[in-house]
Amino acid sequence: MTPEQLSDAIVDALKSLVAAGTLALTELPTTVVVERPKVKEHGDYATNVALQLGKKAGMAPRDLAAALAEQLAQAPGIGSVEVAGPGFLNVRVDTGAQGTLAGEIVRAGSAYGRSDVLAGRAVNLEFISANPTGPLHLGHTRWAVVGDAIARVLTAAGARVSTEFYINDRGNQMDKFGASLMAVARGEAVPEDGYHGGYVVDLAAEIVAADPGILDLPESEQAVAFREKGYALQLAKQQADLASFRTLFDVWFSERSLIASGAVDRALEVIAAEGHLYEADGATWMRTTDFDDDKDRVLVRSNGELTYFASDTAYYLDKRARGFEQCLYLLGADHHGYVGRLQAMAACAGDQAGYNLQVLIGQLVKILSNGEELKLSKRAGTLVTLSELVDMIGVDALRYTLSRHPVDSPLTIDVAEVTRQSAENPVYYVQYAHARLSSILRNAADLGLVPAPDSADLSLLSTEREGDLLRALAEFPRVVARAAEYHEPHRIARYLEDTASAFHKFYDVCRVLPQGDEEIGDVHRARLVLVEATLTVVANGLELLGVSAPERM
Structure with a gap:
């Protein structure tokens, strides 16, 4: 029995109490929060629904809990229900019925864990959005992983998600980039405020090799x-690096195209219609102080030039015009000061700041190698690049490590630790569980034994370790839903580690396959379905993190 199934059973029990006249409530919840107790002896699940509804029903919570316990105990799959404290309910699942979950998971396959809790919600998820003037580096790597994982869990929860990379392809930095490449190609010194590093030399050489006549053009051209x-x-190289890192974008949005489309003029019209646009000192301003910004923001300077904030405003409203209910921005720690002005901008446009526009700030990542922090790149001349990190750590280890920690906390990654093949390394521990599960299924196939959820007697999965593993598997859909709701994919990683632990403990005491001349029995068949179910959950979880699920290690 999953937490969702138990929630439905509790709702049905409440309806029965109302129908019998025991409970006087006109409105009943459609779902009930069910939690895993911290103390195992308290049961499989617990709920405080009686405490929540007692006052509304004019009943002492403990009396309501007692009536609910009596009714709920009659539901299929419920072993026992106990009232605890002032009105908590501790529920134990019927040991003979809990095994059916394994069959449900196997039949669901890759769909297990997915839900429709966010169905109908359209989310635009923008992250990285680096200038196309250099390689992606360590500062971009965390969002490359977490942004992609957030998109995956949102999709799994039923949302319509579009991932977007905003290309900052206009402005002074682009002119400096071109001047730097030209200087290198001509054997001249790169401007002091230009772009340096080996990658500039490589790009300049590549350009000249493809078009030698470029050096004969007039200097301005x-x-x-x-x-x-x-x-x-450079943009193509960024796209290739991200693709090799399993981070793909639905849209690569050019700032130039935004300006050319007239989006800024349309944005000014929206802000003006909302009453938050004014002229002063020859410039056009947005009165963001109406919504707690520390100062008003210039959109159009007195010389007619657009500010970056004008582009930001137009871009946000363009997303909303494309039908996205929520626009989620993933920004680095150095952009913390942008949060207030972005939220004020959304409010100036008539939107609900904090809902229509949401901002997540990711903290810095440090990489340690041989006890020393890596700061310099061999090719970029500044921060270590994403491609260098992949070569050093590997895609799986880097993605898993970056996704298993909350993004609002600084993170230090030790290269030796995350590449170590031991149970102390979380990514190895989880991937090894998948490989071990795969090995069991291969060995079973050699014996002519395949998982058969429709014919196996899954009521035989009644031992303590089997129950622990089944309860862990039952939690997966709820973990995914919460990871999506709170934009916290690290919940998936931590869940996988707990589930891998539950599997290893199960396998240590529960023999899945017959040994020697032992005949294949019903318990073997039932446990093989449980193995297949566990493999499904681990694979589905790793997929949500963009991490591979190896069959051999």
Whole structure:
């Protein structure tokens, strides 16, 4: 029995009490919160629904709990119900019935864990959005993982999600990029405020090799040509690096296209219609102080130039016009000051700040190698690049490690620890569980034995360790839903580690396959279905993190 099934059973029991006249309530909850007790002896699940409804019903919570316990005990799959404290209910699942969950999981396959709790919600998820003037580096890596994992869990919870990379392809930084490439190609010194590093040399050489005549262009045309060719090449390299890191975007949105489309003018009209636009000192301002910003923001300077905030405003409203109910921004720690102004901007547009526009701030990541912090890149000349990190740590180890920690906490990754093949390394521990499960199924196939959830007697899965593993598997849909609701994919990683532990403990005491001349029995068949169910859950969880599920290690 899953927590969702128990919730339904409790709701049905409440309806029965109302129908019998025992409970005087006109409105009943459609769902009931069911938790795993911290103390195992208290049962499989617990709920405080009687405490929540007692006052509304004019009943002492403990009396309501007693009536509910008597009614609920008659439900299929319920072993016992006890009243505790002022009105808590501790529920034990029938040991003979709990095994049916294993069959349900196997039949559901890759769909197990998915739900429709966010069905109908359209979410635009923007992350990384680096300038196309250099390699992706350590500062982008955390969001490359967490942003992708958030998109996966939101989708699993039923939301319609579009991942988006905003290309900052206009402005002074692009001109500096072009000037830097041109200087290198001509054997001149790179401007002091330009771009440095080996990657600039490589790009310049690649551009000249493809188009030697570029050096014969007039200087002004040459700078533009280097800028545009360098932009195209660097953007392609960013896209390739992210693809190899299993982070794919639905949309690569150009800032240039935003300006050319007239989106800024449309945005100004929206802000003006809401009454938060004004002119002062020849400039156009948004009165963001109406919504607790520390100062008003310039959108159009007195010389007619657009500010970055004008682009930010137009981009947000463009997303909303494309039908996205929620726009989620994932920003680095150095952008903490942007939160207030972005929320005020959304409010100035007539939206609900904190709902229509949400901002997550990710803290910094440090990489340690041989006890020393890595700060410099061999090719970029500044921060270590994403591709260098992948070469050093590996896609799976890096993705899992970055996704298993809350993003609002600083993180230090020791290369030696996350690449160590031992049970102390979380990614190895979880992947090893999957490989071990796969091995059991291969060995079973050699014996002519395959998981058969429709014919196996799953009521035989009644030992303590089998129950612990089944209860862990039952939690997966709720863990996924909460990871989506709170934008916290680290919940998936921690759940996988707990489930891997439950599996290893089960396997240590419960023999799945016959040994020697032992005949294949019903218990073997039932346990093999449980193994297949566990494999399904571990694989589904790793998929949500973008981490591979190896069959051999």
